[in-house]
Amino acid sequence: MENNLNLEVYNGIEATVNSYLFTDNESAILVDCLRNSEEAKNLADFIKSKNKNLTHILITHGHPDHYIGMNVMRQEFPSAKIVVTKQEIKNDILGFSTWMESVGWLEKEPSMKPKSETNTNGFDYQNNIGVLNAKELSLANGAILELNSDYSGAECEHLTTIYSKDLNAFFTGDFCYNGVHIWLAVDKKNIAYWKTQLDTFSKGLASLQPKIYPGHGNVTDVSLFAEVKGYIENFENTIATSKTRTEAMDKMKALYPNHKQADFLLFNSVNASISE
Numbered sequence: 001m002e003n004n005l006n007l008e009v010y011n012g013i014e015a016t017v018n019s020y021l022f023t024d025n026e027s028a029i030l031v032d033c034l035r036n037s038e039e040a041k042n043l044a045d046f047i048k049s050k051n052k053n054l055t056h057i058l059i060t061h062g063h064p065d066h067y068i069g070m071n072v073m074r075q076e077f078p079s080a081k082i083v084v085t086k087q088e089i090k091n092d093i094l095g096f097s098t099w100m101e102s103v104g105w106l107e108k109e110p111s112m113k114p115k116s117e118t119n120t121n122g123f124d125y126q127n128n129i130g131v132l133n134a135k136e137l138s139l140a141n142g143a144i145l146e147l148n149s150d151y152s153g154a155e156c157e158h159l160t161t162i163y164s165k166d167l168n169a170f171f172t173g174d175f176c177y178n179g180v181h182i183w184l185a186v187d188k189k190n191i192a193y194w195k196t197q198l199d200t201f202s203k204g205l206a207s208l209q210p211k212i213y214p215g216h217g218n219v220t221d222v223s224l225f226a227e228v229k230g231y232i233e234n235f236e237n238t239i240a241t242s243k244t245r246t247e248a249m250d251k252m253k254a255l256y257p258n259h260k261q262a263d264f265l266l267f268n269s270v271n272a273s274i275s276e
């Protein structure tokens with residue numbers, strides 16, 4: 001390939017979340033930066049081992065498993081720009097971190113508490129995250145990453161997908177998980193839209209047959225869209241037919257015995273759907 005585009009997949013441990021590193025002969029672009037600072041430091045070492053100029057860190061959506069590593073990235077790569085496609089995603093990120101701090105979820109990540117008048121050492125979300133308002137990002141040798149965030153709320157209120165023509169690869173963000181329980185602690189209208197968008201992806205990508213890189217879990221093919229839709233339908237049926245949270249957990253674990261993250265992702269999805 002003339003533009004020398006290459007992809008490195010970095011599998012995070014916490015939340016089984018992925019980071020994706022695009023490189024060419026000179027530059028690099030990172031997509032998402034993991035759930036905790038310790039893993040982000042290892043990711044930074046991995047990026048440095050490639051000896052490329054990291055120009056951008058793109059955060060696909062405002063969930064912490066995709067952005068808590070930002071402070072480490074900023075320290076390790078001070079000249080790289082942390083970016084999102086649109087203002088709404090920046091708002092989602094700051095909103096989520098503000099909520100996390102309020103319930104004590106950032107006690108292990110104090111550097112990611114939002115900067116404020118009372119916490120001047122906090123992370124400066126306003127100034128550290130740029131808004132692209134653009135449909136693409138380019139690497140130094142000319143490869144283009146096509147960005148799309150023209151979606152309604154699904155797994156998150158605003159999501160970004162990426163397509164690389166050079167690699168014939170589609171990066172679903174958290175529209176898709178592979179072999180990992182899916183975060184379904186979302187509104188019913190989000191779930192309804194999500195399922196129709198999965199059909200749209202299936203149809204729209206049928207002729208290209210790109211490799212499919214999910215937000216969580218391993219690379220696969222376009223059959224993942226139907227697989228994810230089936231998971232969501234099984235979850236809905238399970239919730240509708242279960243009297244207790246325990247019953248719902250047991251049914252989902254029986255249906256998906258090898259899926260990862262039952263204790264966090266499935267647990268919270270069930271808790272949000274059945275009151276006890």
Ligand SMILES: [Zn+2]
Pocket residue numbers: 017063065066174215216
């Ligand atoms: Zn995620």
